[in-house]
Amino acid sequence: MIRVLLADDEAMVRAGVAAILATDSGIEVVAEAGDGREAIERARETRPDVALLDIRMPQLDGLEAAAEIRRLVPETAIIMLTTFGEDDYIAKALACGAGGFLLKAGDPRELLAGVRAVADGAAFLSPKVARRVIEQLSGQQLSRGARAREQVAALTDREREVLGLVGSGLSNADIAARLHVVEGTVKAYVSTIFTRLGVRNRVQAAIVAYEAGLVSG
Template identity: 80%
Template structure:
């Protein structure tokens, strides 16, 4: 069972998201918050697998709440859920350690897919958000490529292989099947990769993989 914390200052939005998640018997909303500070407190109390956070909330916005949750409860994966698709929000969410970014205007199936993906150790961006990230990367690939190649050169061949698959959006389970190893081995590789690349999460690792030319943009 995937345990989810839902935080949004609009009760109707929370009700709608809760109803969508209830359609999946493998997902349970264990706590709800109406502001960012309450979300952090509930995350520490319930230790959910996934925290779904709205970006704009009173007391503490979702971006700040995400950073606090990731620091205090690193096992909890964070997905930002918002009506805003501006690049600055996406960039700040990812740099703060969020593993996913979904737009409230997206397909309800994306919500369930996103929760399942990040709970399984993968990253998830809605198609619109992913397009914005790729567009940004395409403009900066030449300038960042040399640094990314230098950083990935320090990895072992196997670690670079795993990183390329992370960059392609595969979960730990999918990588394990692809490489014919157990999932625990993949988790160990990913942990080592994040440490050696000095990045916070899989999304940031995927960006390095793209900039280094280990994985294509599509």
Template identity: 80%
Template sequence: MIRVLLADDEAMVRAGVGAILAADDGIEVVAEAADGHEAVEQVRLSRPDVALLDIRMPRLDGLAAAAETRRVRPETAVVMLTTFGEEEYIERALGEGASGFLLKSGDPRELIAGVRAVAEGAAYLSPKVARWAIAQLSGGQRLSRSADARQRIATLTGREREVLALVGAGLSNADIARTLHVVEGTVKAYVSTILNRLEVRNRVQAAIAAYEAGLVSAETS
């Protein structure tokens, strides 16, 4: 069972999102919060697998709550849920260690898919957000970023690069373990080492580095 914290300052939104999640027998909303401070406190108390955070909340916004959640309980995957698709929010959310970014205007099936993906150790961006991220990677700074990414990835072993390519392709730890015929604990150890060596905060940033270095294509990522 995937345990979820749902944080949004609008009660009707919490009710609607909660109803969508309740339709999946493998997901349980174990706590709710109406502001960022309450969300972080519920992370401490309820120890959810996934924290689903609205970006704009009183007292402490979702981006700050994401950073605090990653500090107090790194095991909890963070997914940002918002009506706002502006670039600044996407960049900040990923920078604060979010593993997923979903738009409230998206298909309800994206919500289920996103929660399941991050709970399994993968990353998930709504299609609109993913298109923006790929467009950013294709911008004018691509060559300099690619050179930097290749230099960083050169420090990885062959096996670590193989794991990174699979992370970039969007596979979860369990999927990678099956692909490489190893136990999931071994994959987790590889991913942790990769994040440390690349000096990135989460799988999304690692996947971007894999794309920039040419380990995966835009279509695959």
């Protein structure tokens, strides 16, 4: 069972998201919060697998709440709920350790897929959000691409292969099955890759993989 904390200052939004999550028997909303401070308290109390946080909330916004939850309950994965017009928050959310980005007005199936993916250790970006991230990066693509290629050059062939699969959104279990190794081996590779690249989570690693040309499209 995937245990979820849902935080949004709009009760109607919380009700709608909770109703969608309730359609999956493998997902349970264990706590709700109406602001960032309350989200942190509920996370400490319930230690959920995934925290779904609205970016804009009173008292403490979702970005600050995400950073604090990651500090206090590091095993909790973070998904940010966003709307168009909040593109400037994406880079900041990455730095806070968010593993997923979903649009409030997106396909309900993306919400379920995102929660499952992030709970399984993978990264998940709504396709529309992913396009916005790529657009934001495009203006600096040449310099960033050169830097990313320099970063991955320090990796072994196997580590680059694993990084490419992380960039494609595969979980550790999926990568293990693809490479015919045990999941523990993949976890060790991923940990080493994070250290060598100087990244903190799978989303940041996926961006390096994309910029370095390890992921097509």
